[in-house]
Amino acid sequence: MAGSEVKVLGTWASPFALRVHIALGIKSVKYEWVEENLEAKSQLLLESNPINKQVPVLIHHHKPICESLAILQYIDEAWPSAPSILPSDPHHRAVARFWAAYIDHKLFTWLKGVASAEGAEGKKVALDQVREGLVVVEAAFWKCSKGRDFFSGAGIGYLDIVLGCFLGWLYVAEKRNDVKLLDEEKMPGLAAWAIKFCQHGAVKDVMPDKDELLDYANMVFQAMPKLNGQCPS
Amino acid sequence: MGEEVKLFRTWSSPFALRIVWALKIKGIEYETVFEDLSNKSPLLLQYNPVHKKVPILVHNGRPIAESLVILEYIDETWKQGPLLPKDPYERAMARFWAKFGDDKVLTSIWSVFIKQGKEQEEALVATMENLKFLEEEMKGKKFFGGERIGYVDLALGCLANLISIFEEIVGLKIVDEEKLPLFYSWMQNFAEAPIIRDNWPPRDKMIVKFQALLDAAIASSSSS
Numbered sequence A: 001m002a003g004s005e006v007k008v009l010g011t012w013a014s015p016f017a018l019r020v021h022i023a024l025g026i027k028s029v030k031y032e033w034v035e036e037n038l039e040a041k042s043q044l045l046l047e048s049n050p051i052n053k054q055v056p057v058l059i060h061h062h063k064p065i066c067e068s069l070a071i072l073q074y075i076d077e078a079w080p081s082a083p084s085i086l087p088s089d090p091h092h093r094a095v096a097r098f099w100a101a102y103i104d105h106k107l108f109t110w111l112k113g114v115a116s117a118e119g120a121e122g123k124k125v126a127l128d129q130v131r132e133g134l135v136v137v138e139a140a141f142w143k144c145s146k147g148r149d150f151f152s153g154a155g156i157g158y159l160d161i162v163l164g165c166f167l168g169w170l171y172v173a174e175k176r177n178d179v180k181l182l183d184e185e186k187m188p189g190l191a192a193w194a195i196k197f198c199q200h201g202a203v204k205d206v207m208p209d210k211d212e213l214l215d216y217a218n219m220v221f222q223a224m225p226k227l228n229g230q231c232p233s
Numbered sequence B: 001m002g003e004e005v006k007l008f009r010t011w012s013s014p015f016a017l018r019i020v021w022a023l024k025i026k027g028i029e030y031e032t033v034f035e036d037l038s039n040k041s042p043l044l045l046q047y048n049p050v051h052k053k054v055p056i057l058v059h060n061g062r063p064i065a066e067s068l069v070i071l072e073y074i075d076e077t078w079k080q081g082p083l084l085p086k087d088p089y090e091r092a093m094a095r096f097w098a099k100f101g102d103d104k105v106l107t108s109i110w111s112v113f114i115k116q117g118k119e120q121e122e123a124l125v126a127t128m129e130n131l132k133f134l135e136e137e138m139k140g141k142k143f144f145g146g147e148r149i150g151y152v153d154l155a156l157g158c159l160a161n162l163i164s165i166f167e168e169i170v171g172l173k174i175v176d177e178e179k180l181p182l183f184y185s186w187m188q189n190f191a192e193a194p195i196i197r198d199n200w201p202p203r204d205k206m207i208v209k210f211q212a213l214l215d216a217a218i219a220s221s222s223s224s
Helices: A015-026 A043-048 A068-078 A090-116 A119-145 A158-164 A167-177 A188-199 A210-223 B014-025 B042-047 B067-077 B088-114 B117-137 B151-156 B159-170 B181-192 B203-223
Strands: A006-010 A032-035 A057-060 A063-066 B005-009 B031-034 B056-059 B062-065
Touching: A006 A015, A006 A043, A015 A068, A015 A158, A015 A167, A043 A057, A043 A063, A057 A068, A063 A068, A063 B088, A068 A158, A068 B088, A090 A119, A090 A158, A090 A167, A090 B062, A090 B067, A119 A158, A119 A167, A119 A188, A158 A188, A167 A188, A167 A210, B005 B014, B005 B042, B014 B067, B014 B151, B042 B056, B056 B067, B062 B067, B067 B088, B067 B151, B088 B117, B088 B151, B088 B159, B088 B203, B117 B181, B159 B181, B159 B203
Parallel strands: A006 A032, B005 B031
Antiparallel strands: A006 A057, A057 A063, B005 B056, B056 B062
16 A cells, blocks of 8 residues: 555564564565553553553554454454455354454453462462363364364464464463463364464564563563563553 | 344343344344343353353354344344444444443443442542543544444443443442533433333333342442
8 A cells, every 4th residue: 555654563572462463464564563661651652542551553544543353353454355364254253253352351361360370279270260261262263263274264364363472471371380271182273273373474473482471471570579460462 | 034033131231232222223133032140041051152141142043142243243244224334444443442341431330330438439530531531532423423323332332321220329420411521412312312212121120130239249248
C-alpha cells in the first residue's frame, strides 16, 4: 500500500506483541517495531492507548488499534489477500474465537497464577490447572486441525498465533518449576504442533529466544518477588 | 430455508439478552430453551462442555458459546441489520470497546454492587474512570453504533437496566446525570428503543434475585 505506514508498539518479551509480529509476517506487511520500556512508557504509547496504557498497539495510517485479538482481526481485514488468518466459514470463525477467549481468559490466567502461587502446594495446584487447560486445548487441536499440522490446517492462523505466543512463557514456567507442562505423552498433538509452529517462517525469526526469556523472567521475579508475575503485555 | 435456530438461556442472564436482542433486531426466528443452572440439562452440557454456561446458540445443530463470539457469528451469518461496521478500523474499535466493557466496566460495576466498605469505594472510583471513557466515546452519537444500535450497544446494553437495579438495592448513585450526561442519555435511549424495551426481564424478579445474591455475599463475608 503506497504511503501507508505501519508501526507496532511492543516489547520483545510480550506474548501479545508477538502475536502482532507473526500476523504481519504472515501477510508480508512491512512495519516499524518500536520497543517500549514499560517502566518509562513513551508519549506515543500513552497517547495511542490512553485507556490501558499497554502494548501491543498497531498504528496504521496514524490510527492506533489496541487489544491483540482486535489487532489480529484488523490485520486480516485490512490486508485481505491470502493467506487468511481467520477461516472464511462463520462457524469455524466462531470456534476459533471461542478457543481464543478460552486461551486468554482461562489458560493464560492459570499460567500467570503459577508465578504468583505461594508455597509448594500452591504451585502444584497452579501447575495442575495449567496442565488441565492444555489437555482441554489438546482436544480442541484435534478437532480444529483434523489431522493436519496446525489448528488452521496446512498453514498457521488465528488460533495457532493466539496459543503459540505463550510457548516461550510455558517453557519459562517449566524451567522455573522443574516440571513438564507441554507433555508429549499427555498432549502429543500440541507437542508436535509446538515444534512445527516455532519453525514456521513467520514465527522463527520473531519468537524471542526461550532461554533469554528465562533469564529475563528470573531477573524480574527475583527483583520483585511480590509482583503478580504478569507477562509484560 | 429450513434453518433451525435455538437459544439456550436463563430468564435473567445479561449475556443471553445480547443474543435475544441481536436475533430480534435481525428478524431471525428462533426457539428459546430456558435452563435452570442449578439443574443443567444434558443438552447444555453436551453443547458447552467446556464452560457449562449459557448463552448457547445452536444453528442447524451446531453449537456456539460465548456471547460476543455468538454476536459476531450472527452478524456474519445473517447480513441484514448489520451490528458491526464495515470499515476494518471501526470494527477494531467496536471489538476494543466490547472487551473494555466486559473486562473493566461490568467488573467494576459488579464490585460496586457486591462489595462493601473500602472495596466498594474503590470500585466506585474505578467505575467513574471507566464510564468517563465511555462518555467521551459517546460524543456526537446517539448510540455507540451511531444512529443505529450496534455491537457495542448490545455488549454494554445490560447496564441500561442493571445499573438502576443495583442503585435501588444498595442505595448508591452510580451514574449521575450531571457528571455523565451522554452515558445517562444512552442508557435511556437504549432501554426504551424498540425491541430492547420489550425484552427486559421483569424488574421485580430482578430485584429479588440480586438482593438475594447481595445478602448471600454479605453473609459469607461476615462469617469468614
